[in-house]
Amino acid sequence: MENDAITWIIGPLDPVDVSSICTWFEIAKADLISEVLQVLFQASVGKRRIEHQQDASFVSPIARRLQSVTESLQEGSETWNRILAARQEIYLDMAKGGLNKEEFWRYRVFTEKAKDSMLKQVTSARINLREIDEIIGHARENQSPYKSGVRCPITGQDCDLSLIVDPSQVFVGFQFTSDHYKTPSLKAMVTEALQKMNLRPFFPDEHFEPVHISCEICHTLQQGAICIFEISDSNPNVMFELGLAYMLGKFTILLARKGSPGTQISDIAGIHRIEYDDLVECRDSIIRHLGDSSTLRKVLKSMAKEDTK
Structure with a gap:
């Protein structure tokens, strides 16, 4: 009642x-x-x-x-x-x-x-x-934003997101929890290496947008000229991101701890990668690799010109 x-x-x-x-x-x-x-x-x-x-x-x-x-x-x-x-x-x-x-x-x-x-x-x-x-x-x-023209792997339609070209941004793909490295140490070493070259990292685990995660990753990959992937764990998500980067024609650096499963992947065995014993060695190798690449200099110069149009 x-x-x-x-x-x-x-x-x-x-x-x-x-x-x-x-x-x-x-x-x-x-x-x-x-x-x-x-x-x-x-x-x-x-x-x-x-x-x-x-x-x-x-x-x-x-x-x-x-x-x-x-x-x-x-x-x-x-x-x-x-x-x-x-x-x-x-x-x-x-x-x-x-x-x-x-x-x-x-x-x-x-x-x-x-x-x-x-x-x-x-x-x-x-x-x-x-x-x-x-x-x-x-x-x-009323604007004419730069569009990527990429066909979206999620919708199957042309991507219509506005694209802000940022040559200094470097996408860093990695398994968030690994037996081959400590995530904070990996991020610190990569950040140090990139800062030496006046570049800055984009770590996916530090960003969130209310859209499909694959859309966010693809959009971010398109913004920069360089991508770095730590593949020691052969993580499927990292491999998917690596495939997107290759599809987009990005300058890509692969990292793998010596003796890890990432050094045994036959499909990418012929692609140059940085194999390391410790993360300090990894950092120094990234700096040398970025500094010695004439291809990278051309890519960055081309993206900088595109950004000023």
Whole structure:
């Protein structure tokens, strides 16, 4: 009987009982957060490209609307917490001896208004997200960003992501946990080697974008001129990334600890790789390899020219 009274006072949001309100709002909130992340990624890609062309005028309207989305979600969440507090108060009053008719109606009116407010906040958030999409679309229509022209291995369609050429960025593929090296040490040695050549690493485990991981990897591979892959573990993900790099025609350096499975791969046995006993030796070999390569110098020079067009 008490639960029936609570349901009558709170009222169902969409079909059944009080709990459906909480479920609905949590789903709506998660859905909106996902949409915000997608918009942030699109805005980030577009913002970097527009800034490269000295025009970032569309960024401020997006920032204002994202702030509105955040405020709407926050207010909606606070409203739901007030509903929960009201429900708790009803239970306490019932435990003390019940509610009179006037109190029943007071709670009923309060919760109906609270639910209406919550719905308005979610609707407002969605309107702002739609406007952000329109702003991004309009900005892209008025720009001529460099496109990769690569056929996407995920969708089978031509890639339509804007591409920011960055010759100084070096993609570093490796197995995150390995028996052949300690990941922090590997990253430190590679970073030292690249900094000697005025280059900087891109480590996939330090970045996240709300898109398919293969899309993020492919997009990053296309941005730079050089890729480094540590293949000691013959990790399938690293091998997939290596295949993408070869497909894209990137200048690629292979690393493998001496005696590891990575030195036994027959398909790439004829491709030059750096085999090392320790990571200090690995670092020094990378520096020598980068410094001695006339091919790499030509690639970097070509990408630098492309970037200034």
